Amino acid sequence: MTADNNWLKLQDWIVEKVNSTNGALIPMDSENMVQREGPEKDYQFFLENASRTMIRFKKPERLIRMIVRIIDEQVKVSHTAMLVRRKGNDYFTLIDSKGSEGMKIPVGFIRLTFENSLIRFFNERHNFKLSDTGAVDYKEVLNLIQRDETFRKDKELSTLASMTLKQMELLKANFCVPIYYKKELIGVFVLGKKLSNRKFSRQEISFFTTLANDVAMALSNAQLIEDLQEKIYEVHKLYEREHRIFIHTAISLAAAIDARDPYTHGHTERVTQYSLAIAEELNEIPEAEEYGNFKETLHISALLHDVGKIGVPDSILNKKSALTKVEYEKVKEHSNTGAAILYPIRELGDIAKEVRAHHEKYDGTGYPDGLKGSEIPFIARIIAVADTYDAITSDRPYRQKKMSEVAVQVVKDNSGTQFDPIIVSAFLLAYRKGKLLQGA
């Protein structure tokens, strides 16, 4: 769970790209300019939309389709395709393909195994001996094989290179861009020849490699979320069998999330402890009765309330100085992301609601939905108090450690604005009983 596999980086990239290119995202030669109203706007719009959709629905393949389509439309080539290795498969297959009749390789028709020389060439990273970007131009490699003496002396490399060219011929590929995730080959962009018959420009090549990185990011993030959901689901299945083990496993999952943020170490654990202590003082309150199993739901919700932090880059979580506005916006997304992770698991749907709302404020000024008063799920209102209390009492990077009395005062002062007064009074009862001390 490092910043590497963070899908938010993709959005960063888009924003950065948009800013640095004044909206003209594709580095195009004049010959490739599409005579159409504002193609760059379209591109920007599509890609931004695609990345959002992808994040929301965990469908990186949509982004890939979008990218393939954009390359096909804007950089005129005979055909464009994307080879990807799907989870559990030991071969690569085409997940999208575009191009003219006969040139287009049908989706799902062929497969390339790890014995395939093209895959070997990229997987064993021999391609980096030929180009610093790792991308391979058919004509350039052919030139090397035919003319370069030192290259020819390396028998193993030149043999593999010529076998790779054969594979490229089979795919009618003039240009291939490998897609790596953590040095592991997960896909290959396959490009036919430019309709203008010219070489790909350096700008285009760097553009393709950037896109390859984004695809890697998108694929691995989708995988990450899927894995996490699987894990949570497993944990929940366990719950049905053995309740105690379930809680323990949820705790270790929460601890794994916690561990990413060194400054709030133990935060989840403490928030859970405080939430349960507050709930002790809320016995027989009608709101609690509305839950099938109030304590249980509270316990799990508290443990998983920050699960969405998996989507916040390490660089932000570990930042010692104050956050910028943009960074803060990213942090704010974690409640939404957490809910998005939990929603699809039917049994945890109710938990998702609580997780989503744990930064709502009683007066309606919180996020993400600006819910007000009783619109905010009851458990989320409890977690909000516990969360704030812990934020003040623990040593966060952007704040000096404060005394717990100060924290209590803050909670009191915000009763009725940020917090539900009923929960604040339960909080005060628990505090006076000494239940809100670390490790109490």
Add this chain to the structure above:
Amino acid sequence: MVKLLVVDYQVDICDFVKSFFKDRGFEVFVAHDGKEALSVIESTGSDIVLLDMKMPVMDGMTTLKAMRTMDLDTKVIMVTAIEDTDLAEEAKHHGVVEYITKPLLLEQLERTVMTVAEQIKMAG
């Protein structure tokens, strides 16, 4: 020139395979279902048929059986997404040269077709 017939419901597969074997010196015809395939075989006298299994109008197995009643020495290579050993057995029983499952290894398809083509040339 060896006559190759590509039978697949998917138009883009037909286009791709057609262009692929045209480049390798074949005369290539296409059909998108079994019924169309039979009439093409009858009119052109195809030497090799690449036959898909799941197709509308007439599926691959029915087409294969029909071909066998026509008393042709056309060589048939099954190319299908259906991974089914029973079906593969039945196809072999009806004289299919090779049963290839999609997604396929392009070299395997190439090699199989080339080998059969060589045999046809030697015999013919």
